[in-house]
Amino acid sequence: MVIATLAFGIFFGLVSDYQIYYLAQAISLIAVIFDISWFFMGIENFAVTVLRNFIIKILTLVSIFTLVKSKADLTIYILILSLSLLIGNLTLFPSLHKYIGRPRFHDLRIAKHFKPALILFVPQIATQIYVVLNKTMLGSMVSVQASGYFDQSDKIIKMVLAVVTATGTVMLPHVANAFANGHLDKAKEYLYTSFSFITMSSIPMMLGLMAITVKFVPLFFTNKFHGVIPIMMIEALIIILIAWSNAIGMQYLLPTNQTKAYTISVILGAVVNLIANIPLIFFWGTVGAAISTILSELSVTLYQLVSIRHQVSYSKLFDDTYKYLLSGLIMFCIVFSLDRILPNGWFSIIFEVSIGFLTYLALILLFKVKMLTQAKRFLKK
Structure with a gap:
């Protein structure tokens, strides 16, 4: 995500059209960093992600209908969609404490998982x-x-x-x-x-x-x-x-x-x-x-x-x-x-x-x- 964000920063500096829209969508990049829905899918606890998605989608829909009135509100529309992703991902973190404790960084084996992760x-x-x-x-x-x-x-x-x-x-x-x-x-x-x-x-x-x-x-x-x-x-x-x-x-x-x-x-x-x-x-x-x-x-x-x-x-x-x-x-x-x-x-x-x-x-x-x-x-x- 750091590499992707840097690449986006370079791209943003090279384009002149639609800059405000690109900036509003950049929040989606930050949202991806905090996406841990895969963890709950892996342990087959779908209730957490389903409930979160349902509530966030309803709030997003309400926000669009109340705040977006004309084509001049395109930036607001993009911000609503981007922020809904970020907020939705952040809401999963409180549920983590039931499954994991404080991370022990010296026990992590990142190199071991790098190749299979790269293949995916x-x-x-x-x-x-x-x-x-x-x-x-x-x-x-x-x-x-x-x-x-x-x-x-x-x-x-x-x-x-x-x-x-x-x-x-x-x-x-x-x-x-x-x-x-x-x-x-x-x-x-x-x-x-x-x-x-x-x-x-x-x-x-x-x-x-x-x-x-x-x-x-x-x-x-x-x-x-x-x-x-x-x-x-x-x-x-x-x-x-x-x-x-x-x-x-x-x-x-x-x-x-x-x-x-x-x-x-x-x-x-x-x-x-x-x-x-x-x-x-x-x-x-x-x-x-x-x-x-x-x-x-x-x-x-x-x-x-x-x-x-x-x-x-x-x-x-x-x-x-x-x-x-x-x-x-x-x-x-x-x-x-x-x-x-x-x-x-x-x-x-x-x-x-x-x-x-x-x-x-x-x-x-x-x-x-x-x-x-x-x-x-x-x-x-």
Whole structure:
């Protein structure tokens, strides 16, 4: 973080545009230093982080609605987001006293952990490159407005993904524990169950978002953001791809000490994104950036699937996937048709989402997917 902050300081001294916004966002760098949520995830105490996140998100939302009144308040908006990260991270420290005491610095073995930490650090950097690259290249090759359109679409997609990939945070310590105790078969069973659950939940979210995009974008972003519609409809495809790569990478490769395969997959994604961005953005602008994002995520997922080909059964991994996909496509047709007929308004959106949910649920019940049987067994316990 010291190196990153110094690099940011050099960058800040070289640019002349948007300096006040960069400065407001710099608080996020400080916030990262105090991020210890990984500790509570590691000991499987999710209640602390969930409660903290819930309270901070509510306070952030209230602050935005009360303090941000016009586009002139952009600096205030950025400060609210940055400070919410910092305050949220600091609120975790009081809970630490239950688990750790005063540190004994002479007992620390930093050198021992440096190499494995560095190996985990490389994919994080690679991921950040291709996450940020699209917006940066759009800003320089097309316009700042185009970059803004893509960013808004990306935010909604990532919000949906946060729900889908939440299982990764929960499952990682379980798989790591099973692997550490020599229970590799148990670790694989965790992967099969998690992969099926993620597929079951991500397909309706992906297709549902695509179905309501035309009505949702003008309502949520106003009529000035019609340019977001085609981007979001295309980019929604990454929901299933990232969901799958999260299950394989975060929930299996990393906890079973296969960091190399995970690292190569995300570096491959960054390279594909960089190469594809140049011609696709040049010819099709924001739509090209969305297609490039799909190609990069597809390369990550495919590489990870190939890397575990001798360890898992594809038939078990993709068990019932065709049932989820068929249910999702039928749901999409119904919701998309309703979206064309019903008038614009939040009531119509809520109605469409409700119909979509009930349709999908009815269909997977009709198809008797195995995940529902597991869910019933879990609830009984």
